[in-house]
Amino acid sequence: MMTRTAILLFLLLPAAALPQDLDTAAAAVVQISGIRNGSTVRGSGFVVGLDRDKATIVTVSHVIAGLENIQVTFAADLTESFPAGGFLRMDAENPKGPAVFQVRGAIPAGVTVLSFEVEKRPRLGEPLYLLGFPLMATSLRTTQRTLSARDGTSLLIDQGLGEGFSGGPVLQNGKVVGVVTGVDDQTTYAVEAVVVRAALEGWGVRLGGQAPDPPPAEAACVPGQSVTEDGIDYVRICSGTFTMGSAKDDPQAYADEKPAHRVRLSEFRIGKTEVTNAQYRRVQPDHKGEDNLPAAKVSWTEAKAACEHFGGRLPTEAEWEYAARAGSTTAWSFAGDENSLSDYAWFNKNAGDTTHPVATKKPNAWGLYDLHGNVWEWVADWYAPYTAEAQPDPAGPATGESRVLRGGVFDGPPRVLRSAVRVRVRPGDRDRFIGFRCARDSGQ
Numbered sequence: 001m002m003t004r005t006a007i008l009l010f011l012l013l014p015a016a017a018l019p020q021d022l023d024t025a026a027a028a029v030v031q032i033s034g035i036r037n038g039s040t041v042r043g044s045g046f047v048v049g050l051d052r053d054k055a056t057i058v059t060v061s062h063v064i065a066g067l068e069n070i071q072v073t074f075a076a077d078l079t080e081s082f083p084a085g086g087f088l089r090m091d092a093e094n095p096k097g098p099a100v101f102q103v104r105g106a107i108p109a110g111v112t113v114l115s116f117e118v119e120k121r122p123r124l125g126e127p128l129y130l131l132g133f134p135l136m137a138t139s140l141r142t143t144q145r146t147l148s149a150r151d152g153t154s155l156l157i158d159q160g161l162g163e164g165f166s167g168g169p170v171l172q173n174g175k176v177v178g179v180v181t182g183v184d185d186q187t188t189y190a191v192e193a194v195v196v197r198a199a200l201e202g203w204g205v206r207l208g209g210q211a212p213d214p215p216p217a218e219a220a221c222v223p224g225q226s227v228t229e230d231g232i233d234y235v236r237i238c239s240g241t242f243t244m245g246s247a248k249d250d251p252q253a254y255a256d257e258k259p260a261h262r263v264r265l266s267e268f269r270i271g272k273t274e275v276t277n278a279q280y281r282r283v284q285p286d287h288k289g290e291d292n293l294p295a296a297k298v299s300w301t302e303a304k305a306a307c308e309h310f311g312g313r314l315p316t317e318a319e320w321e322y323a324a325r326a327g328s329t330t331a332w333s334f335a336g337d338e339n340s341l342s343d344y345a346w347f348n349k350n351a352g353d354t355t356h357p358v359a360t361k362k363p364n365a366w367g368l369y370d371l372h373g374n375v376w377e378w379v380a381d382w383y384a385p386y387t388a389e390a391q392p393d394p395a396g397p398a399t400g401e402s403r404v405l406r407g408g409v410f411d412g413p414p415r416v417l418r419s420a421v422r423v424r425v426r427p428g429d430r431d432r433f434i435g436f437r438c439a440r441d442s443g444q
Contacts, residue, residue, distance in 0.1 A: 022129065025171055026140055027076040027112040030057055031133040032084075032167065033389070034067035040389060041067060044132035044168035044180070047074075048100075048200065050113045050209035054085075055103045058196065059167030060181050062095035064088075070101070071392070075133075075140040077108035079241075080264060081392045089203045096181035096189070098196045099167075100205055113209055116193040117175035122147050122155070130161060130180065130188065132168030145188065153195050154181075157188040221267060223326070224367040230310045231279060232438055234269035235367050237323050241265075244321055245386055246420045252331060257420045262390040263318045270315055270323045271437035273358035273369045274377060275306065283309045292357035294375045294435040300403045300427035303378045307438035314380040315439035317422065318394050320406045324372075324419045326365040331418045332372055333364040338414045345373030347417055351410035355432075372417040375435035376405040376425075383424035403427045405434065 028047040033040060043063030049056030057072065064070060070084035085104045091097025122128060124147055131142050149156040155170065160183040170178035170190045178190035200207065221238035228234070245260040246253030277289035280298070283306045287295065298306070307313050315323070326333045334344055341347065344364070346356045351373070359369040371377075382400030396404075402424035408417030411433070415421075425434070 022131075022142055022171075022174075024112050025114060025129075025131060025169065025174060026142060027074075027110050028114045029075045029131045029133075029140055029168060031073045031075070031140075032057075032059055032063055032070065033073075033081075034064070034070040036066050036068070040387075042133065042135050042164050043166045044164060045072075046114050046131075046167075046169045046176070047111060048114060048116075048208075049206050050107065050111065053104055053107065055107050055111065056100060056205060056207075057084075057103060058098060058100050058179065058200070060095070060179060060191075061090040061092065061097050061099040062182075063167045064099055064101065065090065065092070065095065072103050074108050074111050076110040076112070078138065080108070081390070083392075089205075091199065096191065098179065098191075098199045100200060100203065113207075114169055114171075114176050115208070116197040117172065117177045118194045118197050120177075121192065121194075122172050122177050124148070124150070126172065128155075128157060128177065129171040130157070130165060130168060131171065132161070132165035132180065134162045135164035148187075153192045155190040155192060157190060159188065160185050161188050224365075226272060226367065227269070229312075229440065231282065232275070232310050232312065233272040234312075234438075234440055235272050235323075236442075237265075237268050237270055237319070237366065239265060239267040240322070242322050242325060242327075243329065244318055244420075246418075252415050252418065253420065254422075256385060256422060259386055259388040261386060261388050263322070263394060264390070264392045265318060265322055266393055267442035268315075268319055269312075269440040269442065270319065270368065271439065272363075272367060274375060274435045274437045275303075276358055279310075280306060290357075293355050294358055294370070296355065296375050296432050296435045297430045298378075298434065298436060299430050300378050300425075302430075303436035304380070307436070310438055312438040312440040314378055314436065316393075316395050317379045317381040317404050317406065318391075319439060320371075320377070320379045321419055323366065323368055324364070324407065326368070328365070328419070331420075332414075333419055334362075341372065341414050341417065345370070345408070345417055346410045347373040347408060348411050348413055353411050355410055371407050371419075373408045373412070374410055375407075376409050376423065376433055377407045378434065378436040379404050379406055383422075401426070409433045 045059035090099035148158040225236040246257035274294035278291035280295035381396030383402040405423040
């Protein structure tokens with residue numbers, strides 16, 4: 001994809017703009033997003049240091065100052081976002097000063113590093129190439145502009161490009177000669193590369209590096225593979241992307257299921273069934289109830305502690321819905337209407353106002369039982385309204401008043417057994433309607 005972009009640029013730009021330089025530079029640019037004062041903020045940045053599992057990224061301080069849940073998307077691979085990690089330094093007293101942070105993890109293949117041009121300063125009238133993400137765009141934009149004026153170490157470029165370009169590189173001959181610091185309607189402002197380079201060196205930032213080796217080929221993940229760990233049967237759930245929540249025109253949906261939004265999840269494992277009374281008695285020996293019935297009257301804290309006792313954790317709300325849907329986009333996980341629900345779930349039309357032994361109805365396509373009905377299930381997240389933003393591995397807010405229950409219940413109507421339904425409950429509540437199932441990270 002990058003190569004085709006470079007070829008198209010070659011047809012539009014003068015010969016001095018080498019397509020391979022732009023292609024290489026584009027693979028170093030990132031989009032930065034996060035939440036500030038309840039609103040989504042976006043900007044750009046670029047990679048200046050690269051190791052096998054770590055990328056060092058430069059932007060300007062006003063892009064990330066006060067930003068929560070910072071996410072980074074590499075232009076080299078727009079299918080996945082990464083949370084910003086440590087090593088955060090910025091010129092806090094100057095909103096147009098440089099800022100630097102790191103992303104850790106499996107850095108996408110093809111990511112490159114940009115270097116600074118500190119020997120030559122661009123001259124008035126010379127062409128410059130600016131790379132960044134317009135505010136609402138999901139793809140990188142590369143544009144040619146002209147240096148129109150100087151103000152000390154500031155560069156004034158002949159046209160405003162939009163605030164989303166802030167933090168992006170200004171290039172000449174494939175090297176960074178400036179970093180965009182802001183825009184207005186007529187002008188894009190940048191600071192010279194020598195200023196940014198000096199700040200990074202003063203902070204001890206390691207520049208350069210090589211692109212990471214491509215990951216070794218792995219056997220294809222097959223959802224539904226089962227393994228027993230610490231007395232719990234877990235099912236393998238492969239990584240993937242799905243639409244979480246309900247469409248705005250869904251007549252059955254409740255308001256807190258909207259807006260629907262895209263979520264990308266890493267591979268994980270989740271319990272094949274709800275935790276039973278027999279399993280829970282290994283944690284709480286005095287717990288009452290028939291062995292194969294789902295453990296109920298368990299608070300969120302007790303459920304969390306039990307999963308940790310078994311070497312796992314509670315699933316996140318996104319993991320739970322992804323597993324429940326099992327690749328489906330319908331109200332329930334099976335390819336049928338409400339009349340088929342009795343084959344998969346215990347609910348108000350067949351349960352007789354009581355719980356039933358786990359795994360006595362049909363499983364979903366990934367081999368999981370009772371995700372519709374029987375008992376509500378605790379998940380890890382604090383309750384909060386949805387946003388429309390795409391998210392990788394969301395874990396919910398850091399604090400809150402209520403936790404989330406999922407899955408419906410034995411005395412509930414079909415509508416509350418849908419895969420998208422969510423209920424908020426105080427974490428200390430215990431009730432005969434409330435149980436849980438556990439999850440584990442992949443390979444744990």
